[in-house]
Amino acid sequence: MELVKNQRNVWDPLDVIWDLQSDLNRAFNRSLIRQEGRPRNFDPQVEVQEQADHFLVQADLPGLKKEDFSIKVQGTLLTLSGERKIETEKTEKKSYYSERSYGAFARTLEFPVEIQADKVKASYREGVLEITLPKAESSKAREISVEVK
Structure with missing residues (x-):
């Protein structure tokens, strides 16, 4: 009967990967914990769907007015930028706890x-921005018939 496992003195590359994963987890967990009194940066969440002739982008922009953000399309790039400002009141309220995020943002999506660009349409309702991005005619799929002899 063996009481101690046979310990081989062999280098295992997976040990290095597991150690690195552990170090990264510790580093990110530490950086994701918000320091008291410091608001997190606002980073809008987006969803992109592809249709035959266009892309549909939905971006969550809660609490923003349409004047608070802008949309720019150039070539294959869509840039959504703006700022979610901290609401300041004249009263001396001190926040006990907040998960809200604020600040300037810029998201660039590449298609x-x-x-x-001249046919892009956008609408903004209830904190959700919806952008329809038509594909250029030259990039749409075409069916080509082949003559069989």
Whole structure:
């Protein structure tokens, strides 16, 4: 009967990976814990869907007015930028706890095809921005018939 496992003195590359993963987890957990009194940066969440002739982007922008953000389309890039400002009141309220995030933001999404910038449409309702990005005609799929002899 063996009481102690046979310990081989062999280098295992997976040990290095597991150690690195452990170090990264500790580092990120430490940086994700918000320091008291410091608001987190606002980073809008987006969802992108592809249709045959266009892309549909939905971005969550809670609490923003349409004047607080801008949309720019150039080539294959869509840039959404703006600022979510901290609401300041004249009263001397001190926040006990807050999970809200504030500040300037810029998100750039790259698409696999050119976008027709002059035909982009956008609407903003109930904190959700919806952008329709038509694909350029040259990038749309075409069906080609092949003549069989």
